[in-house]
Amino acid sequence: MHHSLIVHQHLYQPPREDPWLEVVHAEPSAAPDHDWNARINRECYMRLAQAEAHRRDARAAARDPDARAGLSRVVNLYAWCSFDAGATLCEWLDGEAPDTLRAMQQGDAASVRRWGHGNAIAAPYHHVILPLAAPRERRTEIRWGLRDFRRRFGREAEGIWLPECAADDDTLEAVAAEGVRFTILAPYQVQGHDGSGMPVRWVGASGRTLTIVPYDGSLAGDVAFGGLLRNAQALAQRFTPYRDMPMVAPRCTTLATDGETFGHHHKGGDAALLEGLSLVARHSSTRLTNAAALVANHPATQTVTLVSPSAWSCAHGVDRWRSNCGCRLDGGKPALQQWRGPLRGALEQLATHAHEVYEREGRDLFARDVWDVRDAYGDVVAQDGNALADFARLVARDGSDETALQRIRELLELERATLRLFTSCAWFFDEVDRLEVRQVLRYAARCLELSGAAARLTPAFVQWLAPATNGLAGSPSASDVFVREALPHRDHTLCVAASAIASAAAGMLVTRVTVYDVQASPVGTAWQVDTTHRRTGARASFTGTVRGAGPSLLVRLARVRSSGGVDGSEEEVAVHEFPELMAQLLLRREASEDAALLAVAD
Structure with a gap:
């Protein structure tokens, strides 16, 4: 008999994009980074893809020329840890941090080769509390998540992560109906399991079944909130609780926590995790694996019931997302969440x-x-x-x-x-x-x-x-x-068009501004720009002229009617109203000109 270890990372960021421009605006609270997605990627997601294992052992250093030179071994932890990556996070990674997303995909592929089953599991497309969703919306969220997973990872998802581990019997029925084999839940969400950490079986009213992998709640709490990531050896010991004990049946320890724990919430958490897993790898009685492989190799035989509804971050079912249940971040303040x-x-x-x-x-x-x-x-x-x-x-x-x-x-x-x-x-x-x-x-x-x-x-x-x-x-x-x-206080298409006209007048060829395709052409002393929204296909045309430069730059423009001519109303758009990257691009051109210094004096 052996002991299995699974480390599952729930990787997620909410959609932060402007709904009209489909870009994330600067978030000053995320400084020194542009926004919180960028900051968390730098502090965590990217580091998990490039975790550094420093050789400290003198004998290993003697055998390893790289270690003698002071170099590190780089490990892609996505190849060794089970994970789900929320679709809205993947949307952002696609455009802003493709190397991180590629590392996740490569890590999943490596785990398929190693264990026959991938580390990545799916998630509903948006991070919604599924027990509170209408059945039709619940189904769409699950189906979108599974379709997006297939497109990104090139295979069908075997498991799915439920946002906040929020579940009720209807949610599990909906998941099972889509052919998903398993999910991961907190131990206190499941009644009737033996505490071994091995897969258990839930049976719905329809007769459909779903396998549940219960995670270790005490371990998760100590990693996320108890400082366990400050000591890699202590972490490894918690990963191998049966190292000196005989086992008569298979057991599994599953750590499930937010992926942001490793590097964002706890600086250096990625390195501690890597060192802890390295220590475990030397312990022959504990085998590192992923949830999909565990479920495939150890089919559930024990039937359990679900605490319905329940979630991993609310002691009152799922009331945290609909009432003033008392769950809050700052326990020192009164519960005032009746909103x-x-x-x-x-x-x-x-x-x-x-x-x-x-x-x-x-x-x-x-x-x-x-x-x-x-x-x-x-x-x-x-x-x-x-x-x-x-x-x-x-x-x-x-x-x-x-x-x-x-x-x-x-x-x-x-x-x-x-x-x-x-x-x-x-x-x-x-x-x-x-x-x-x-x-x-x-x-x-x-x-x-x-x-x-x-x-x-x-x-x-x-x-x-x-x-x-x-x-x-x-x-x-x-x-x-x-x-x-x-509420938008300015027509976003107008601002996009103004920035395209200003760019054209400055001699810069721009064919895309945020989520718009743009095409600018001179019309006498003015400019005409045609815009097409890449998601809705909505088209518009504007004509305008540019006045001023640097911080005082203004574009005066009017919408062109489909029948020709303009609609008669003109508006002025200042450079600070342009989409952020366009404003930076235009202002940067003026940074070394006399106008820049004069503007500061004004």
Whole structure:
């Protein structure tokens, strides 16, 4: 009999992209990095791909010329640790840190070669609390996650991670219905297991089964919160609890925690993990493996029941994401999260409206069932441009014109924005005016716009949000946050067009600005720019002129009518209103000119 060890890392960041531009804006709190995605990638995700093992043993150094030279051995921990990478994180990695994503894919492939089963497991596309989702939305989130996993890792997912380990019987039924073999849960979410850590079996009302791998709750707590990562030898000892004990049956120790623990929450945590695993590798009675291989090699024989609903970060089922249950980050402050329920209620009302628009209009535009189309959108949802255009043509009725195809793309984006409304982070923390709430409210504003009912429905939505407050006099409500920081106060397409005109006037050829394709051409003393949104296909044309330079640069422009000419209204857009990278590019050109110094003096 032997002892198995699994280290599972839950890697996730919420979608931080501007819903109109699809870029992450600068987040000063993440300094010295541009934003929190970039900071956490530098401190953690990238380091896990390039963990350094320093040779300290003198005899090993004598045998190893690299060690004598003071060099490190670099290990890709994604090849040795089970992990899930949330799809919204992968979206960002795709464009901003492709080497990190590539290391995850290479690590998974290496584990398939080593153990016959991959380290990577899937996750629902968005980090939503599945027991609180409607059955149709739960199904779409699972299907999108599985489709995205297949595209990124080139194989079917054997297991799935449930956000916050939030589960109820309906959620497990939905997972099992998609052919997933297993999930990982906290030991206190499962009743009837023997404590060995080996796989157990859950049986649903339908007769479907799902294997559950219970993780070690005490070990997870000591790693995440107890300082265990400060001592690699102590960590290795916890990884091998049966090293001096005879075993009459197989046992498994599973560590499951946020991947950000290793380097972001705990500096040097990646190195401690690597050293701990290296020490374990020398212990013949403990075998490092992954959850998929464990489940395949040790089919569950013990049937258990689920604590339904339950989650790994709420002692009250899943109430943390819908009520003032008392769970909060700062236990020294009073529980003032009564805003959680009204916030969810307001977003659910908006989602109902959005789904009605999608279904009503989609029935006339799609060649097949509207909800099947939404599920299939998971194949391309992380892409843009031609992939989305091709998908729209694939699902459209025969003879659909460009206007219909654009509306198809807008409706699918409406559903994408609607699903993002329920990203769990908005309810996890203590205050209603945190950036996580602001972000889901920005998706709400995008939903209103794409539904075509922004002017009519926005006042009602603001009223729905008003009760979402902590109850203290003078404290902001979610409606205050929505009006102040979520509603767009400027047409984003206008700002993109202005930046493209300013670039063209400066002699720079720019063909893409954020999520827009742009094409600028001179028209007399002015410029015309045509824009195409790469996700919705929406097109617009503007004509404009440039005045000033550096920080005083202004573009005066007007929208071009489809019939020719302009609509009569002109607006001025200053350089500070341009998309961030475009503003930096233009201002950098002026940094060594006289105008830069004069602007500071002014």
